[in-house]
Amino acid sequence: MLFADVDTPALILDLDAFERNLARMAEAVRGKPVRLRPHAKSHKCAEIALRQVAAGAVGVCCQKVSEAEALVAGGIKDVLIANEVVGAGKLDRLAALARKTQLAVCADAAENVNDLDAAAARAGVRLDVLVEINVGADRCGVEPGAPALALARNVAASRNLRFAGLQAYHGGAQHLRSVAERSGAIARTVDLVRSTRALIEQDGIACATVTGAGTGSFPLELASGAYDELQPGSYIFMDADYNRNEYDAAWPRFEQSLFVWTTVMSRPNAARAVVDAGLKASSVDSGMPQTWQLPGVDYAKASDEHGVLAIAPGATAPALGAKLLLVPGHCDPTVNLYDWYVCVRRGVVEALWPVSARGALW
């Protein structure tokens, strides 16, 4: 099928750009003392995870037990749930999955460590647990230093758990716009990581892995030498928000490979076009989607099923019925709106990949 004939709205993956992004990330870590563990929360797709592993990743991260279940069902053998899992039902599913595959999870509270231990006991497994530390994002995580040591001791003392290291992801740093700002934030993060790891190891507890980093910061964690694993997710796709970041010459340049394909469904006047992709087709939490290579035609406003394009005087305006590409404002929640990637190479649809963990929230 020709790409031009695909109906809209649809989630499009440009395979050439996607594969170049995979290769650039592989190149960035080649020969470095670090493992790549891409975050699958961005793509929720076993087909993509398998390609990341084929390109050198040791496995993937995800955020939810149901995502891990979908990825393992799709053939992935090493998953880190880079997040806390709370509640007996979820913990039993987590422990059951750990009987089938290499699985690790994070914790940031002693009570949760006890519950993890009990679930592992019920399932007859030993679970790998990383202590999540708050390195500046002020979301989950215990404070670095003494609180992290106390929790690492809890994990290490639990009969059915293994202390596997530290989760140290600075989400808030990913979209600081300048390299200088991101460098400053990650420098502080690295100090916290080093001192906390040292404290734990001085206590006689081996800290096998420090893991973290995202698409907006990973060269900084990599250069620090303080991280054993990197967790970037969005690099395979990119989005309008990541494209607004400043990157310097040392930074790998990832290409936009993910698009929303949309049709002009109304041309009420010379200054306005309306497309059929609105809030339910492209997430606007990090700003509006952007038109792709259409100078003077800006996606100005989204409602549930409509996007209003503002056409500048003199710009070449798309006609009624024309199809065009949008760059999602934020890739992760946009992917979660779709059941399929329409995978395109040079104008031809090559594959449909299911978003196998779409809606996998629990």
Place this chain on the structure above:
Amino acid sequence: MLFADVDTPALILDLDAFERNLARMAEAVRGKPVRLRPHAKSHKCAEIALRQVAAGAVGVCCQKVSEAEALVAGGIKDVLIANEVVGAGKLDRLAALARKTQLAVCADAAENVNDLDAAAARAGVRLDVLVEINVGADRCGVEPGAPALALARNVAASRNLRFAGLQAYHGGAQHLRSVAERSGAIARTVDLVRSTRALIEQDGIACATVTGAGTGSFPLELASGAYDELQPGSYIFMDADYNRNEYDAAWPRFEQSLFVWTTVMSRPNAARAVVDAGLKASSVDSGMPQTWQLPGVDYAKASDEHGVLAIAPGATAPALGAKLLLVPGHCDPTVNLYDWYVCVRRGVVEALWPVSARGALW
């Protein structure tokens, strides 16, 4: 199953509140010279549409051909696609569906009218077409007055189409906060509707139906006498955005019936709790979700899989593992994230209703 045992995140429908909302809308239009045609874009659920019809609605509206297909498959016999449908593939599906059920669609361009006529001819059906006029939302729609008349003539002159009336929905007016602002906007809308209808009827073209209105404005369109059909959608659920509107004593009071059920997954410190419902569990396009009946505990920030709650000094803070209800910021795109409504009555799960048109974008 007890509601308390439902795992999170989940989309919860409080059936008592939902049924009271259905009854209040039925009461609002009882004995009035107007038909109720609720908008199914909000719920995307045939089970709910059937209950709306049982409560007196003549049928429903929706925005997409794929939504109409799902609703008709679920037993709905009268659907208005309150939107333009563009592209040969969609038009053929539209015409095929019109062979099975009462179906109408909107148009705002002569080119689209020609395409609708051709698709109806291919399918051997006569399609009902309403002319959409721009009554202030500045999205789709021809301008009222002469441009609307010209398009109505096009429709009326098309062999395989029937001119069914005017679509006149003022989306921009729904969330003007004060009753006075909404009254002013709808008064202007009503003037445009009356003068355009008169122009068309003076031309000898019958204008059977004027349809429009939403949850934020429908008592105004109703009181005007200028509308034959009302299209409110959100009244069955409500959301944080609609709850911010001012309503006066004459306005029916709809209750919050739709919630996102979430678990506290981290309690890093006294001022912060983190819940497991983020951007992929509750749309933030119209502001953050709100906690339900938890004074001093505010949903402050959403990321993909996390919501950060800010706990005011002295507030009763939810414990790690506690489950709580969120009021979605905007009901329509939140519903579209879920596969099921968990329907609850007085603490017990009574039914699961599929979001049958979830992801139906095309």
